[in-house]
Amino acid sequence: MSDSMLTPAPTPTRHIQGPSIGRVTRSETVKLRTIRSHIVLLTTAALFLLVLGPVQALGQVIAPQGAQPITDLGAATSVALNGGVTAALLLGVLGVLSVTSEFPTALVRTTFWAVPRRGLVVRGKAVAFSGLVLPLVLVGAAVALEVSRVILGRIGSPLTWAEPGTWWAAVAMSLYAVGWGLLGQALGWILRSAVGAAFALLGLMFVLPMLVSLLPGPAADAVLPLLASEVGSAMMRVDQTGPGLAPPVAALVWVGWIAAGLALATVTVRRQDA
């Protein structure tokens, strides 16, 4: 116990400045990094991304008769990034937890005391999550592609860094995985419960497309391609042709989904008592 008088905070010159997006982001990054289960989830997601693709590539080489032949670049990248969907699911859960873990302990009150402008907290958490996860997933996807390229080279696959599609695959996969995390955060803010938000996320990923496809033909055809799950897959397509939106358009709609989710989250947290 100290007998010293309360020492003034060392940088009084910065007194006037309140919490900025940069400061809130740093604060939220500290929060993300300092809980072990977050790190475990992040590491597991990275491992899935790194290992699953190359393992499947190895399978192609060792037992080609049991696997679908790799005829084009798209097939090759989807083998290499095979672990991406699982990683995205885990990152979605990480996104959920990064928000909902503040509610049972009412830590969120401490958060909103320090940063009363709640929209700033929503944005700060999103930027912190992206800043931590995006580089990791990008590197993970690139390594998975490179290792798979080396492995698949033995059976003469078309996977090569000379194709822009390979780069696109890595970037789109990263956007996809981080995007699910951010949608998880949005659902966490809206529903405040880890279980509720995780189920809602799974619903958005898997159940909603099934329900929509039950709609009468034209309605389903119109709505289905715009769902987050479908937009996400369309974005990751390497070839420009195929069903659904073209990959660059899909990427824009995907960003729109995330922006809409976070905007809805902001409106919700502003209205509720903490």
Next chain:
Amino acid sequence: MIEIEHLTKRFGSTLAVDDISFTVRPGLVTGFLGPNGAGKSTTMRMILGLDRPTGGTARVDGRSFVDLPSPVRAVGAMLDAGQVHPRRTAQAHLTAIAETIGEGRVRVHQVLDLVGLTDQARRRVGAFSLGMRQRLGIAAALIGDPGIIVLDEPMNGLDPDGIIWVRSLLRRLADEGRTVFVSSHLMGEMAQTADHLVVVGRGRLVADVPTQRLLGGQACVVRVRGPEPARLARVLTDAGATVEPAGDSALHVSDLEPAQIARLTLDHRLEVHELVTERRSLEDAFLELTHDATDYRADHTTERTVTR
């Protein structure tokens, strides 16, 4: 300075806070007193912009909390010592708060040192005792070196050493000219801590007075006990005292000084087993004040007779 004007909060059909107005001034420790469920925490949450008032305003430094340029530097707050992720270390928790005002490790270590948690900095908060959590909460409140400090039940769960420590810290903060606003449901605790008391019951303001006035408003009473209460009562009444039975052959005597009572009993050769001055405690004053304002209470009017 905290200014509360006609503050009201309704949850469904319940009025948690009912048209409360008061001012918390700098340089004093102001106790916010009331039974559990009286609306203390709700009022504090509204001061901090966490709950939106149904009516009225709560202002800090002349503006609403949400409009403060740097809230953590203006108002230090601890609402509940549990508002910490149990798996985070004390240091990480404080760092996350410090980062929002551009402070770092230096400041975190200063406040950890201030509350005596330096040795526990790298332990997970989940393993902390309630007392240690209170200290951590106070450390968090002090990170921004704020001019206003709002603490909800900071002495809850503290051992006697801890209570004395909090008390002297609050005193020091007030002496430095800060505004200190501390809630408690324990009146005795506040009697020794606060200079000024704001008492609420059932969401309504019951009293807003200096502690001394609440305590000293009544003349003191002398409790006298002996084997012959009837004769004792007669003698004392003849001498001009007001006497009330206090159970167990004891009497509560007012309007006479203890020395006069002792002289009278000696003159009349009355045996006395007990002769004590009883100050009206804050507890009594509090019970009296919140008597009508409490939701549920045991009927203990016969248990203790407070002379008035």
